[in-house]
Amino acid sequence: MQDKVVEINGLTKSFGELDVLMGVDLNLYNGENLAVLGKSGSGKSVLIKIMVGLLSQDEGSCKVLGEEVIDLPAKRLNALRLKIGFSFQASALYDSMTVKENLEFPLVRNVKGLGTAEKNRLVEEVLDGVGLLNTLNQMPSELSGGQRKRIGIARTLILKPKIMLYDEPTAGLDPITCVEINNLINQVNEEYHTSSIIITHDLTCAKSTGDRVAILLDGKFSAQGKFEEVFRLPDERIKSFYDYNFINT
Amino acid sequence: MSKESPKLSYFLGKRLNKFFSGLASAYRFVLKFFREVWFPPYEFKEFIRQCYQIGYNSLPLISLTGFIVGIVFTNQSRPSLTEFGAASWLPALISIAVVRAMGPLVTALIAAGKVGSSIGAEIGSMKVTEQIDAMEVSATNPFKFLVVSRVLASTLMIPVLVMYTDFVALMGSFLSVNKNELVSLSTFFVQVFDALTFLDITASLLKSLVFGFTIGIVGCYKGYNSTKGTEGVGKAANAAVVMAMFLIFIEELLSLQITNYFRQM
Ligand SMILES: Nc1ncnc2c1ncn2[C@@H]1O[C@H](COP(=O)(O)OP(=O)(O)OP(=O)(O)O)[C@@H](O)[C@H]1O
Ligand SMILES: [Mg+2]
Secondary structure, three states: OOOEEEEEEEEEEEEOOEEEEEEEEEEEEOOOEEEEEEOOOOOHHHHHHHHOOOOOOOEEEEEEOOEEHHHOOHHHHHHHHOOEEEEOOOOOOOOOOOHHHHHHHHHHHHOOOOOHHHHHHHHHHHHHHOOOHHHOOOOHHHOOHHHHHHHHHHHHHOOOOOEEEEEOOOOOOOHHHHHHHHHHHHHHHHHHOOEEEEEEOOHHHHHHHOOEEEEEEOOEEEEEEOHHHHHHOOOHHHHHHHHHHHHHO | OOOHHHHHHHHHHHHHHHHHHHHHHHHHHHHHHHHHOOOOOOOHHHHHHHHHHHHHHHHHHHHHHHHHHHHHHHHHHHHHHHHOOOHHHHHHHHHHHHHHHHHHHHHHHHHHHHHHHHHHHHHHHHHHOOHHHHHHHOOOOHHHHHHHHHHHHHHHHHHHHHHHHHHHHHHHHHHHHHHHHOOOHHHHHHHHHHHOOHHHHHHHHHHHHHHHHHHHHHHHHHHHOOOOOHHHHHHHHHHHHHHHHHHHHHHHHHHHHHHHHHHHO
């Protein structure tokens, strides 16, 4: 039995009248890439936001690296957050800062007594890792969508996280850039030995990055397993998901 | 009529509900500021950066407006004073008007438009593009980093700008007085300072502190609570200006009552 880095049981979350998550069970095992598929609005982003304490669940438990997120006091929550890399759906780069300042931000604020040379080395290392060394002094507004995604990923990598959460890493990108991002995700998994959750509604992305896929339908995970296994299931809803993607890509 | 009234009361109820829940959340926001401002980490660098942005970037606009206010107010007051043969009181009158009311008010209104809207828009867009969430997951307290630093910076810089506006307005006034009444610079300023009391100056500065705080906190509040989408950002910026201006006038009225109370003591 591999050890679980994320353990979610019976998680529910509603916003007013709207029930988004209705009893989610999910495990993420050490070292694996888990692709989470689901329709727009099914609560995928809500789920991973609960994992980092940006939102809190109504019921159920969400343990990350053995700690119940909702019970953590601010200090320990912050310590946990540093072990998690969160790549946002829209990249969330700080508009008023250059790429370099964006990358330095988590570093400067969380690692004390770091020399300038060491700082620059780390920044260049992650930036080189995502293949964008030439953008060091550019502003986020000057970058393309794909570049922004990569910088966003680089910014989370700079603190060497144990877990990576990617919120729709390939949404809105052209197919070639998608492949590049998929490769980057796999490369990160190998080099940094992370366990990752990749949220997506892009089946190509799920297939090429996920060791395992899980499908979020009507507030629950209805199927989990290897890509081929899941899409061989006789569930109409999963089939329609497959067809939808097939027709649209 | 009987058919209409439930509808009306429904909408009225909804309105009132919205108003009071808005008030409550604004109150919580201000309270949160006062809870967070005392404890480390202190975002000193960001504070300095904001001071520079708020203070330095407002200078051109404030210089121009202050100067024009000085000249216009002097020229408009002259005929009335001349009628009573009291044109020599012009410096004293201008001094009181500028320091007590015009300087703080003009500065605060301009800053509400310039600083308040830019804070509202900046924080609003950070909110809707999840930059605030991103700060939070990188273990930085976004309230401290964004809100506390900006509110402190505007609370400190508005009084500085007010003093500057006072000075520029008086210089504008001097040009006019110098040309028409042939008063020298030193005589002008002797008359200006003679007219002012300690109370005038402290009241003016305290009032400016409050104006500065208002502009900062309203901008941050509106931005922090802007709803999804780019439309929300524009609304936040707009609401920040309107709200801040409204509050500034209310505060002006209150401060008038308070200073009058002290003046009579
Ligand atoms: N903070 C919030 N307040 C109120 N409702 C919210 C909030 N966050 C999410 N929701 C609602 O929860 C539902 C799920 O949102 P979520 O962002 O998780 O969807 P998603 O699966 O990530 O979709 P997408 O693929 O479009 O990103 C949506 O209907 C959304 O309106
Ligand atoms: Mg989402």
